[in-house]
Amino acid sequence: MTGSNTREAFRATDGSSGQEDSPRQLTTVRGASDSVFRVAAHGGGVVVLLSMTLVGLFLAVRGAEAIAAAGPSFLTEQDWEPNSGRFGIAAVLFGTVVIALIAIFVALPLAVGTATYISEYAPLGLRPLLVGIVDLMAAIPSVVYGLWGMFWLEGAILPVAQWISTYFGWIPVFNVPNFNPGDPLATPTVFTASAFLAGLVVAMMVAPVAASIMREVFAQAPIGEREGALALGSTKWGMIRSVVYPFGLGGMIGGAMLGLGRALGETIAVYLVISPVFVIQPNILQTGSNSISSLIALRYGEASPFELSALMAAGLVLFLITMLVNFGAGIIIQRSRSGAAS
Template structure:
């Protein structure tokens, strides 16, 4: 048995059907909306570029004076030509790290409760309350952390030092935690306390991103898991969390970007020290934003330029963090990365 190939007859060129050219003008409302969206996007990019250019121009004299030692020097004495951001960068990263360590489980648990367990009649109320937390002024969080929160956290700091002091970040120099007469001043105004207060400030941002990602989990896969006998926690573990992995990562990184730039709350709580302070429970900390708030009013022209250089460093660092977070969140919204 042989197969035969049928060749279709050729179509004359004058009978070929060419597609009709589509007009790109569209409706006037579409053109206005498209132009407005492009203008808004270009304006945002222009403003960010101008901010970076402004900081760079104002920081030139300080960067020329310090050179590459600006990134390795801990002291901050611009009038003596001895200044750098090594200590403040470490302090900024430590405060941000402590904040995310507390905010991530809190935000994830809140988002899961709202999307999976909260009754329908109270769900919108909980969403509104969480979103309203982001509208509370930073100074209110700072005052609350300084006068109400800090005295109660000192006991936790002492407990961590007592039982986990073998871990270097939880060690406290010069204090014996087993001594009942040891003063609490060793543990006040620390990176740990500042990070916990900042955690409450960034939790609403991270929770909103995670909640959106969890709510977009495929309903068919949810129902399929329930049909196979899965418990609510089993559905969360096998469907919701894998699908929302990108939202979890993106929300945490967006919160980290906010934590790195927090100013007033950190400024009110910490006791500034210009040395690299790896002990998060110990008194004394500093961050880039708190440094600018602390020294701007009394700075010399070179000091102002040095502060602008520190602000440029923070600007670039948060820009990178937020760009990565936005990319991860965009992928999570399309369902990418879901294993379920």
């Protein structure tokens, strides 16, 4: 027996003198297959991380060239003439945000109503079918919505736009300068291909996405609280307003923001219905609007290398906005009471 061993034995019996018991260090011996698998899995993670970072970095570097060349006027200039050095995203960014806001403004009531109907009012036997239909709507390709907007909605919406402009034209947003309601021969073509139309088409794409998130959240509202509200004499609507909506508030906001993220990035449906203009167009009913993604689709073909950088800068701005919105939505959903479980 060596000296150190006896000292350890002494310490172990005499608990008061200094050294506490420490947890054993567990060493894991991995087999060959496990080691290979670990390396492969980490490799998969690294490959994905590298490729994704590459895309982001490439966009950032190429975009930064154009932004550096344009300076601060990149945010204020409305024209898009990169080859003559006069370009900025003021008009397209404004158009993108306006279209997305119209879409959310229309889609939010539809989504809340549909989600509430499915989770609270629909007959039990019908619910799975309705859930399927709403999820299916979210999967319909955007070009189909674009066709619908271009060939069906445009004709159907003209009288509505005209009516809004005639009776609510005193609100600046709904005013259409070239349209005189008093003139019986006034042509309704000033209402075609407007931001309003694009917003409606995008709303149709956004509503199912938001509705399916909201429905999931509403369905999680605790039965005990629902029945408590009903037992206190509340009507069904009272129960929904005082239990379901407060419980699902985080999901409602998060769902709407995820929908907004989708609306911001939508390309084809918007491209098909709008006629592009490069001015800030605050009159949403009037012909002409623009969005960043349709600007890219419109201009990439004949772009010089510098113009391509400019398009990437625009794409980068769009990407950053969408990312902010999506992360915000994720955080709101997670922090909320209903999202804590998921």
